[in-house]
Structures are given as C-alpha cells and as structure tokens.
Amino acid sequence: MTDGCPYAEPYKPEFHRDPDRVYRRVRDAYGPVVPAMLEPGVRGWLVLDYATIIAWCRDTATFSRDARRWSDWRSGLIPEDAGVLGMMEHRPNVLFADGAEHKRLRRAVTDSLGGIDSAETTAYTARVAESLVDGFCQLGEADLIDEYARVLPLTVMNRIFGFDEDSGRRFITALAAMMDAADSERAGAELERVVSGVIARKRKEPGDDVTTRLLDHRAGLSDEEVLQHLVLIVGAGNEPTANLIGNAMRMILTDSAFCDEIVSGRMDVEDAIEHVLWQDPPLIGYPVLYPVSDVSLPNGGTLPEGSPVLLGYAAANRAMAGANAQEEAGATANRAHLSFGVGPHRCPAQDLATMIATTGVRTLLRRLPGVRLAVPAAELEWRSSPFSRSLTRLPVSFTPQSPTQEEVPWKTSPASPEVGSGGSAAPERLRLSDFLAMLRRDR
Numbered sequence: 080m081t082d083g084c085p086y087a088e089p090y091k092p093e094f095h096r097d098p099d100r101v102y103r104r105v106r107d108a109y110g111p112v113v114p115a116m117l118e119p120g121v122r123g124w125l126v127l128d129y130a131t132i133i134a135w136c137r138d139t140a141t142f143s144r145d146a147r148r149w150s151d152w153r154s155g156l157i158p159e160d161a162g163v164l165g166m167m168e169h170r171p172n173v174l175f176a177d178g179a180e181h182k183r184l185r186r187a188v189t190d191s192l193g194g195i196d197s198a199e200t201t202a203y204t205a206r207v208a209e210s211l212v213d214g215f216c217q218l219g220e221a222d223l224i225d226e227y228a229r230v231l232p233l234t235v236m237n238r239i240f241g242f243d244e245d246s247g248r249r250f251i252t253a254l255a256a257m258m259d260a261a262d263s264e265r266a267g268a269e270l271e272r273v274v275s276g277v278i279a280r281k282r283k284e285p286g287d288d289v290t291t292r293l294l295d296h297r298a299g300l301s302d303e304e305v306l307q308h309l310v311l312i313v314g315a316g317n318e319p320t321a322n323l324i325g326n327a328m329r330m331i332l333t334d335s336a337f338c339d340e341i342v343s344g345r346m347d348v349e350d351a352i353e354h355v356l357w358q359d360p361p362l363i364g365y366p367v368l369y370p371v372s373d374v375s376l377p378n379g380g381t382l383p384e385g386s387p388v389l390l391g392y393a394a395a396n397r398a399m400a401g402a403n404a405q406e407e408a409g410a411t412a413n414r415a416h417l418s419f420g421v422g423p424h425r426c427p428a429q430d431l432a433t434m435i436a437t438t439g440v441r442t443l444l445r446r447l448p449g450v451r452l453a454v455p456a457a458e459l460e461w462r463s464s465p466f467s468r469s470l471t472r473l474p475v476s477f478t479p480q481s482p483t484q485e486e487v488p489w490k491t492s493p494a495s496p497e498v499g500s501g502g503s504a505a506p507e508r509l510r511l512s513d514f515l516a517m518l519r520r521d522r
C-alpha cells in the first residue's frame with residue numbers, strides 16, 4: 080500500500096520491503112480484515128488477526144476452500160492470463176476440497192506422508208546439506224538461495240516422491256514460475272506433464288515412496304487425483320521450506336542480537352526456526368477462503384459472498400507475538416504461530432518441513448563460521464508474490480573452508496565428467512541445475 084492508497088497491495092516490491100508498515104496502516108484504517116489488490120485488477124481481502132484466522136479456518140460452514148465460488152472469476156472479471164490463477168484457480172485436490180471429499184483426500188495424503196521413514200529422511204537431509212556446502216565452501220562466497228535453500232528441500236522431496244533427475248529439474252522450474260505468479264498457465268501445464276510421466280513410471284515400477292503409496296491407497300485415488308496431489312504436495316513442500324531457510328538465514332545475518340543468541344548456544348537452531356515462523360513466515364497470504372454468504376465485519380462493513388480471503392499469517396503472528404512480547408522472548412520454542420495453518424486443512428508435514436529447515440540452517444552455521452552478508456541488507460530483494468515471502472538472492476561471504484565429505488557424489492561419479500572434473504582444483508559451484516543432475520546417481 081502506498082501512502083493514501085486505500086488497500087493493501089501485497090504483490091508490490093514496496094510491500095515486501097516493509098510489510099509491517101503496510102499491515103499497521105491498513106489495520107488502523109479497516110480493522111482485522113482489510114481489502115487487498117492481489118495483482119492489478121484482482122480484488123481480494125486479507126485477514127490480519129490471529130483469532131479471526133483461527134475462527135474462520137475452523138468455521139467450515141461459512142468459509143469454503145472451493146475456488147469455483149470466487150465471484151469475480153465466476154463473473155468473468157479475472158483475465159485468463161492473470162498471474163494469480165496459478166495459485167488460486169480451483170484444482171481437484173485436498174487444499175480446495177471441503178467436507179467429506181476433503182476428509183477422503185486428506186486421509187490419502189496424511190497416510191502417504193506418514194509412511195516416510197523420518198530417521199532415514201533426516202540422515203539423508205543432513206548428507207545433502209553437507210554435500211551442498213562442500214560445493215561452495217572453498218570459494219568463500221555463495222548465493223544461499225540458489226545454491227542451497229532451493230536445492231535442499233527439492234532434493235529431499237525428489238527422494239521422498241521417487242522423482243527422477245529430469246522430472247525434478249523440470250518440476251522446480253515450472254513451480255518457481257507459478258509461485259512468482261508469472262506465466263502460470265504454461266507453468267501449470269508443464270507441471271502436469273512432468274508428474275504424469277512420474278505416475279506412469281511408478282505404475283510400472285512401484286517403490287517405497289509417496290507416489291506409490293498415493294497410487295495404492297484404499298481411498299482409491301484415480302491417476303488424475305494422484306497427479307493433482309503430487310503437484311500440490313511437491314509444490315506445497317518445496318517452496319515454503321526453501322523460503323523458510325532463506326528467511327531464517329536472512330534474519331540471522333541481519334539481526335545481530337538474534338545471531339548472538341544462536342551462536343552463543345543460548346537459543347538452539349530448532350527454536351530459532353520457530354522464531355522465524357513467528358516473525359517472518361514463508362506463507363503470508365495463502366491459502367484462500369471463500370465465504371459462502373455475506374459476512375459482517377467488526378468495522379460494520381460486509382465481506383461479500385464469494386470474495387477471496389487470504390490468510391495473513393505473518394501479520395497475525397507478529398501482532399500476537401507483539402502482544403505477548405515478554406513471553407515470546409523467553410519462550411521462542413512456542414509453536415502457537417499460525418504459519419502452518421489451523422483447522423482441518425492444517426499442514427500435514429510440519430515436522431518434516433521444520434526438520435529440513437533446521438538441518439539446513441544448522442549445517443550452514445556449523446560449516447561457515449563467520450558467514451556474513453555480501454551486500455548491504457537494504458539491497459536484498461523479495462520476489463513479488465501476494466502469497467509468499469521469499470528472497471530472490473542471499474549473497475554471503477565467509478572464510479574459505481575445506482570440504483568435509485570424502486565422497487561427493489557429483490564429483491566422483493564417472494557419469495558426470497562435466498561437473499567438477501577439475502581434480503584438485505577448487506570445486507565447481509553447484510547451482511540448482513547442476514545438483515539435480517546428480518540426483519539419480521545419488522540414490
């Protein structure tokens with residue numbers, strides 16, 4: 080929201096530079112539920128209040144997840160090429176389902192995720208994190224978003240879902256385009272093509288992975304439903320987890336008091352991640368609710384039936400943390416933030432996500448002592464999304480370190496002569512695309 084502008088504009092770079100300022104202004108003007116522009120010409124609402132988010136997420140009689148209720152979309156007011164459609168257009172998956180259908184789909188998702196071996200996945204995550212740091216630690220500089228935060232969860236997801244190298248690479252490229260709300264139609268079509276290929280392969284060669292468990296689940300998901308859920312789950316899993324790592328590292332590198340707490344051991348990394356989930360969560364306005372009838376607002380206004388209502392977890396958490404400042408400072412491990420949602424749709428993978436983020440941040444801090452920002456904090460840029468909060472880059476520098484793993488898969492494999500073939504020379508920088516190339520060999 081710019082000065083004088085009557086609504087929040089969470090898609091704008093100015094918003095992401097200082098969201099708190101915007102939240103304060105619109106809250107003062109409207110109260111806990113404020114009008115928002117989600118992109119030029121796309122109207123919605125943003126809930127900024129902790130208790131209201133909880134109440135509305137639980138009130139499934141008044142608020143639906145079904146995006147086909149979106150009144151402006153029904154009236155043909157949303158252009159077909161609107162960037163937000165990638166995230167908002169109805170899909171037949173658990174996130175957009177209500178009632179009995181939600182229960183059926185949710186059971187399949189939670190059972191399939193529940194089959195993940197957490198000890199094995201934790202060990203694998205740690206190994207990938209070490210390997211990634213090995214890829215850049217001798218260089219004394221890195222972009223922690225592109226070379227680390229976005230690669231770590233993706234690699235873990237690929238393993239959990241049984242994706243192969245090519246599918247993983249194509250999937251993440253399309254996913255990033257979708258989260259940026261850019262060319263979402265093409266990105267969505269590419270996602271579906273990739274996942275169809277994975278399903279066809281898993282039908283022939285079942286494995287110990289989430290894809291196979293979804294295909295075999297007694298809820299009897301069709302191939303189309305499995306496809307929809309893979310697109311949802313891998314997307315829902317990758318992006319926010321990557322952004323949590325990025326947001327946590329940014330806070331550590333820019334807030335010296337927070338950093339001291341961690342480095343001195345007074346706060347462990349798990350608690351630090353919870354603190355970031357309170358203060359700077361990866362999802363700031365997603366998913367979207369639709370009132371099934373007009374709802375009266377505390378300021379006397381009306382939330383019209385079929386309006387898209389974004390769940391403003393970041394604003395709600397921060398207001399609640401501010402109201403309980405003393406308690407929060409002394410008890411950062413408090414997990415009562417809303418960053419994983421609340422009610423029947425609450426994120427079914429909170430432990431997995433926090434494990435990946437904690438492992439990722441802990442590994443960086445241990446492996447890169449003295450790590451610091453390589454650009455002034457004010458120059459960091461955020462991706463322009465009304466739904467999520469994610470840095471475009473996080474350039475850091477540090478004293479060059481020696482790699483620790485004797486066997487780094489992408490450097491030792493004869494199948495990858497093009498990557499890191501320089502013998503004793505400094506290792507090649509590994510970017511997302513390079514890293515994906517070694518996934519299959521690493522299994």
Ligand code: HEM
Nearest residue numbers: 173174315316319320323418419420421424425426428432
């Ligand atoms: C830091 C990382 C993550 C954050 C912040 C996050 C947050 C969320 C939020 C806010 C919701 C919606 C809750 C609601 O509608 O009330 C959600 C739903 C969901 N998340 Fe996560 N999530 C993360 C990671 C993951 C991971 C790693 C997976 C899977 C591997 C996952 C799978 C899902 C699924 C399937 C849903 C839909 C559940 C439903 O509609 O019933 N998420 N998540």
